[in-house]
Amino acid sequence: MTTRYTKDHEYIRVEGDSGVVGISDYAQSALGDVVFVELPAVGKTLAKGAEAAVVESVKAASEVYAPVSGEVVEVNSVLEDAPGTVNEDAAGRGWFLKLRLTNPSELDGLMTEEQYQEFVKSIS
Amino acid sequence: MAEQAHSDEPLLVTPLHAEHVSLGARMVPFAGYDMPVQYPTGIMTEHNWTREHAGLFDVSHMGQALLVGPDHETTAKALEALVPADIVNLKPGQQRYSQLLSDDGGILDDLMVTRSADPADDGKLILVVNASMKEADYAHMQARLPANVKLVRADDRALLAIQGPKAAEVVARLAPDTADMAFMAVKATKVAGLDVHLSRSGYTGEDGYEISVKDKDAVALWRALLADPEVKAIGLGARDSLRLEAGLCLYGHDIDTTTSPIEGGLIWSIQKRRREEGGFPGAARIQREIKEGASRVRVGLKPEGRAPAREGTVITTPDGREVGIVTSGGFGPTVNGPVAMGYVSKDVSAVGTDLHLVVRGKPIPAKVAAMPFAPHRYKR
CATH class of the missing domain: 3.30.1360.120 (Probable tRNA modification gtpase trme; domain 1)
Known part of the structure; x- marks a missing residue:
């Protein structure tokens, strides 16, 4: 199981041929209190970089992009009633959606945990 | 703000x-x-x-300034030429909300006007204006005040x-x-x-x-x-x-130069004498809107569900007729749900009217709602 990150602060935790997508702890902290999450329909096909979800804080709406290409096979419906779960546990219970990867080699272009932590340090 | x-x-x-x-x-x-x-x-x-x-x-960051004239009546009349509130009858030790108006009755800024309780301050009015507008407001006032009333910045x-x-x-x-x-x-x-x-x-x-x-x-x-x-x-x-x-306007969003105080639902801030006498910029339009009603008005909006409708969201009737736009919207923590305000055509402005808010291309049902969304708890 490996986790990869984008420069837009999404993560994808790869398990076999699929991956769980969410936003990093840094991102949830920067957004502040999450009050609404709009999730895609199960079955939707997303290209790498396409808008996968929308996360709204008290102040503003932000897009969540697909870190890699894939088909949405599951969404975290817990977030519909309890969007604050993203703040409580962004890396765990606050996941957004599960993608079946269509091009796993795209993962190579993403940051490792260590690279991402360096990246966060460089921008904060 | x-x-x-x-x-x-x-x-x-x-x-x-x-x-x-x-x-x-x-x-x-x-x-x-x-x-x-x-x-x-x-x-x-x-x-x-x-x-x-x-x-x-x-x-x-807000702008604080004084208007200084020889006596209250003179200073108040000078300000009344720029705002629609009754300033002459503002009692010592009282504050009043008003708007600087353009010649066509649009709102250049909103402001608080205070008359000091101290008789030694007779002829002085204290103003608080929006941070982003203060330079423009001061220039506007300075260009229009009579020679015996001065604007003094309290920076x-x-x-x-x-x-x-x-x-x-x-x-x-x-x-x-x-x-x-x-x-x-x-x-x-x-x-x-x-x-x-x-x-x-x-x-x-x-x-x-x-x-x-x-x-x-x-x-x-x-x-x-x-x-x-x-x-x-x-x-x-x-x-x-x-x-x-609280249903309060944010200048530059809920009110601006394209909105009149009547459209903005601020008629309560125009006292009876001024409504009748006029004598402020845009009085003809404002008096007409008081009499006939404005063609569009600011209303509260309560979206169904949890998705906030932000500023700029298009408002339609349930059958898709475009009737207005959201000027402020977001999540209300006290309401524990999304709340918004915006301008809609008069015919769909009654509390309880069903409307749609088009959020990311999808119509979200909403109702025109009474404001404030959270009750005011002022000390009366």
Whole structure:
């Protein structure tokens, strides 16, 4: 199981041929209190970089992009009633959606945990 | 309050800037100032704290100025030529909300006008205008005031707001003579031994005060208020969600040069004498709108579900006819759901009317709602 990150602060935790997508702890902290999450329909096909979800804080709406290409096979419906779960546990219970990867080699272009932590340090 | 586009100008700071930084605030550019949008606990906690206890806000970026003339009548009449409120009959020790109007009745800015309680201040009016508009407002007024009424900037003063159900008792602990002030009353007194001018008013819908103090005393006042366990520092983020739930307009968003006070639902701020006599910019349009109704009006909107409808969201009827636009919208922590306000055509403005808000291309059902969304709790 490996986790990869984008420069837009999404993560994808790869398990076999699929991956769980969410936003990093840094991102949830920067957004502040999450009050609404709009999730895609199960079955939707997303290209790498396409808008996968929308996360709204008290102040503003932000897009969540697909870190890699894939088909949405599951969404975290817990977030519909309890969007604050993203703040409580962004890396765990606050996941957004599960993608079946269509091009796993795209993962190579993403940051490792260590690279991402360096990246966060460089921008904060 | 109003936002301003980011520019390369160096940001201004208030006398409390270092206090915000030391509290761990997230600082953002706002109206040319480097201001705290939130402190570490976040907007939701700050919002709820203000509704339940007392929130302390630095609003020193706002413009404070005096109009100085030979006597109250002269100064008040000079201002009445620019605003639609009755200033002549404003009693000593009272504050009033009004708008600077353009010749076509649009709103150049909204402002607070105060008449000091001190007879020695006869002929002086204290103004508080929006940070982003203050230079334009001052130029506008200076160009139109008669020779015997001068605009004097009070750039050496800070402004703090303390808001919430515990605000009055907190301030009374530091200044016992403030407790019996009513909403929109003003007083010059000492708080924690510091000379201040305070008004029982605010921008949250809660009871509380806005406290004007010399820059040099601002930190001491801030710390004295914050030392009370009922008080926490609150940033501009929660200030916005609080005022939205209170149904209060944000200049540059809910009102601007394209909206009249009548369209904006601000007729309550135009007293009877002025409605009848006119004599302010745009009076012909405003008097006509009072008589016939405006073709569009500002209304509250309560979306179904949890998705916030932000500023700029198109409003339609359920059958898709475009009837307006959202001017402020977001999540209301006290309401525990999305709330918005915007302008709609008069024929769909009645409370309870079913409308749609088009969020990311999808129509979300919403109802026209009475404002405020969270009840005002002013001290009457």
